[in-house]
Amino acid sequence: MPLPSNTLRIAVLPGDGIGTEVTAATIAVLEPLAKRHGIGLAYEELRAGAFCYRDTGTAMSEETFESAAKADAILLGAMGWPEIRTEDGTEIAPQLDLRFRLNLYAGVRPFRALPGVPVALADPRARDIDLVIVRESTEGLFFSRDRGTVTHDMAEETLRITRGVTEKLARFSFGLAQQRAARRGRQGTVTLVDKANVFRAFAFMRGIFAEVAASYPDVAHGAHYVDAMALDLVRKPWAFDVLPTENMFGDILSDLGAGLIGGMGFAPSADIGDTHAVFQPAHGTAPDIAGTGIANPTATILSAAMMLDWLAGKGAGQAYADAAAELDAAVDAAFASGLRTADIGGQDGTAAAAKAVAARIGSAP
Numbered sequence: 001m002p003l004p005s006n007t008l009r010i011a012v013l014p015g016d017g018i019g020t021e022v023t024a025a026t027i028a029v030l031e032p033l034a035k036r037h038g039i040g041l042a043y044e045e046l047r048a049g050a051f052c053y054r055d056t057g058t059a060m061s062e063e064t065f066e067s068a069a070k071a072d073a074i075l076l077g078a079m080g081w082p083e084i085r086t087e088d089g090t091e092i093a094p095q096l097d098l099r100f101r102l103n104l105y106a107g108v109r110p111f112r113a114l115p116g117v118p119v120a121l122a123d124p125r126a127r128d129i130d131l132v133i134v135r136e137s138t139e140g141l142f143f144s145r146d147r148g149t150v151t152h153d154m155a156e157e158t159l160r161i162t163r164g165v166t167e168k169l170a171r172f173s174f175g176l177a178q179q180r181a182a183r184r185g186r187q188g189t190v191t192l193v194d195k196a197n198v199f200r201a202f203a204f205m206r207g208i209f210a211e212v213a214a215s216y217p218d219v220a221h222g223a224h225y226v227d228a229m230a231l232d233l234v235r236k237p238w239a240f241d242v243l244p245t246e247n248m249f250g251d252i253l254s255d256l257g258a259g260l261i262g263g264m265g266f267a268p269s270a271d272i273g274d275t276h277a278v279f280q281p282a283h284g285t286a287p288d289i290a291g292t293g294i295a296n297p298t299a300t301i302l303s304a305a306m307m308l309d310w311l312a313g314k315g316a317g318q319a320y321a322d323a324a325a326e327l328d329a330a331v332d333a334a335f336a337s338g339l340r341t342a343d344i345g346g347q348d349g350t351a352a353a354a355k356a357v358a359a360r361i362g363s364a365p
């Protein structure tokens, strides 16, 4: 049956473990939201991940990849399972293939303290944490994935930074800082996180950021060494806005960021390229709690809000941006009025959390 012309196709890849649980919860929240805003979302569920590999011999078939690539956006749960590995012993991670094959260079990871959710720092200013790590996701040290050389006596991996990708990453980061500035009513700041004091590749990266910065005079711009940033993210995370960085640094700092604001269950993410984007929680499949019904769906719900906002930016219309803002607000309102998921010591499971958020849709002032 043909879809109505204003309906967007969302490829849903639930994946493994709690990935399937948090995506189901998220779709349950999107349904009333879509109805209220008059937006059409048609979901196409696709199978990929570790259990798919076990059952079919491939983690993501070519057909699945193509269907996902043809969709207007991709919503992904999480993939991988400790006991299911490829023949060479590496993890099953088709989500990494999506990043590389679709050129999703900007890994956007917002970290925001939600009302009522405990933060890791006692300083009251920690309630103002609202920063975004932009992790370059196609090169850096991950360029070396599957390419490193290992002999009996030596192992070697390659760090690659290219001008083309770095320029795109920089423009993306400055653009994001402008959008956030408009929303928050204050000047945006881009702080590149690197190790330019030791590696030429990072001095090269700094140079490119400085060139691009010239086109964004309204955005403040600086750079910080990654070791100093690790310290400052614990000492004064409220001081930062947009933090673009190399792939591996972004991987590590993202977990630190999640730790600041309540844990992995609160960390959404988007992998964005020029034409495609994948939205998924920053966490993994959590085998330790899979099947128990206590996974926190918040990270995935917030990722879905990012998806709606991205679709709006791609021309889907203001209704999508409004729906995104309302979904964010509904999450805030649910936690502000007592929702307590198990990962922060509460009693609310996956379905209860989704229900609490859905109940806030349509009740905004």
Ligand code: ATP
Residues within 6 Å of the ligand: 018, 022, 079, 080, 264, 265, 282, 283, 284, 285, 286, 287, 288, 289, 294, 295, 296, 297, 299, 343
């Ligand atoms: P990956 O390799 O994919 O990054 P990981 O091994 O780092 O995965 P996660 O699956 O992210 O690990 O889980 C790390 C810890 O956080 C586990 O103890 C898990 O139970 C917990 N956790 C992760 N996501 C959630 C969630 N949504 N709700 C509650 N707890 C979670």
Ligand code: MG
Residues within 6 Å of the ligand: 284
């Ligand atoms: Mg991890």
